[in-house]
Amino acid sequence: MRVPSSAAHKPASHKQATALLFVLPFLIFYVLFLIYPGIQACYLSLTNSEITGQGRFIGLGNFAELMHDADFWGSVLHTGYFVLLTVVPNTLIGFFLALLVVRLKRLRLVVLAAFFLPYVLPVSVVTTAAIWILDANFGILNSLTGINISWFQDPLWAMPSVAAVTIWWTVGFNVLLFIAGLQSIPQEYYEAAALDGASGFRRFAHITCPLIWPVTTLVLVLQLILQFKIFDQVYLLTLGGPYNSTLVVLLYMYRQAFQQNRGGYGAAIALVLVVIITVAAIVQFRVLRASRAAT
């Protein structure tokens, strides 16, 4: 903050004070509860702090330990698997549903609400519905179809089931973005193409697909960042089991920091996840931009 030296600057300093008055309330909370803990997390990752107190500086000790921590690498792998099962399918299903919804006239708002409603529910409600419907013995899915799979207790099916629940919960958001994208495509393009005798499929392939690509890119990037942070659903549905088959990075961080009382180690895990997400998002963004330039 510059302090004006003479009375001539008074209006400027007055302006500065007014502006600070407007900015400060937000800034105090922002710095105190996000920026400062963010910096603190970097320092913590270099210590052996317990969650309840101060620890010793141990340099890169936590990261060295992480390198040889089989459970950690397992959790990275499982998170990657979850990302694979959700990001692209959730985007494609969202696009497909948006194509269906956008044709409607009178029914549009009602149908859109049906796809979007799960998104506004608390995650514990979503998982309650999943636990009940997919219950191995009494769930309506198994009892109506005669399938005999314990969806969340079978190591093979646990992660795909968590992914399916996640898609049911969050696809509405993607539908919304795709509808906005579809509506912003000028109707005249389709009319002109129809006059030229382009078939429905060709209109879809040569008008809809290229013009919706920016929205697709946005959805894919948002999805990638979001799904790497998977925690709630796994915590509520499987707690990482069976046999750690759904142990994801943030759940491992939660276990280490809040259950094993290893704050420093937990902070290190969180930092590695931030790096992974950042790198993945940048790579994905580059690839998507390159593929757009190629078409």
Next chain:
Amino acid sequence: MRNQRVSVLSSLCTLLTVVMALAWIFPIYWIIVTSLKTEDQTIQLPPSLIPWPPNFDAFVYIFQNSPFVRWYANTIFVSVVVTFFSILFALMCAYALSRLEFSGKRLIYWSLLVGFMLPFHAVAVPLFMMMNQFNLVNTFAGLILPQIAIPLSVIVFKQFFDEVPRDFRDAALIDGAGNWRILFRIYLPLNWSITWAMAIVTFIATWNNFFWPLIVTNSTPMLTIPVGMTQVQSTYGVAFARLCATAVLASIPTAAAYILFQKRVTQGVMAAAGLK
């Protein structure tokens, strides 16, 4: 001939859409229906799709045997306070960033983008340690304070304020109005719809927040609904009607907010994603 084929195809598409929508909404329907059954009816085979007469035992049981009312009050309090202050502070900050000249402005704007990228989970450990140090674990302050600063809201409001013609402000300044009046008498009314939209979306997100309340509370009377309902569920064992009744109660505020303000929620979600 061709037109006929197209219209048949179009009807089939509409039919498919409606079937998909019904399938998507079915789990919600199924929770509601199950909550109105007796425990015996829930495991009956074949399951009845419309239980009649409805039975409210599960709801009565929850209210009598768990602190659900207390949790409800907690969650309403936390969500309302967080929504009010996060919107108020975001509006003020956005106004300054959009319309006032001061040193440090660019730095603040760039730091917002950093904060927007920084996942909350990454700061959970140091944040909890801080709360613990100041004895704020299991308090309303501990629940509320870290949720108030939402960089995304500031970014959205700034974009909307940037589009208000500068003449409006200049004219008001000449008439002697201060910045405070200009914000709340001109900029806010002009942007009512996006403000409401962001407020509703913030309320829903705060109500639904699971991760932070899970970490910062563990005493039964301080839990919020999304965390508390899982605690009672684990004590029920196999009692699906009660399970579903907790889910129905937990969903009412956010589902109602969406159904009543569908357009506003849509607008808020889109603005937050960077599309207007």
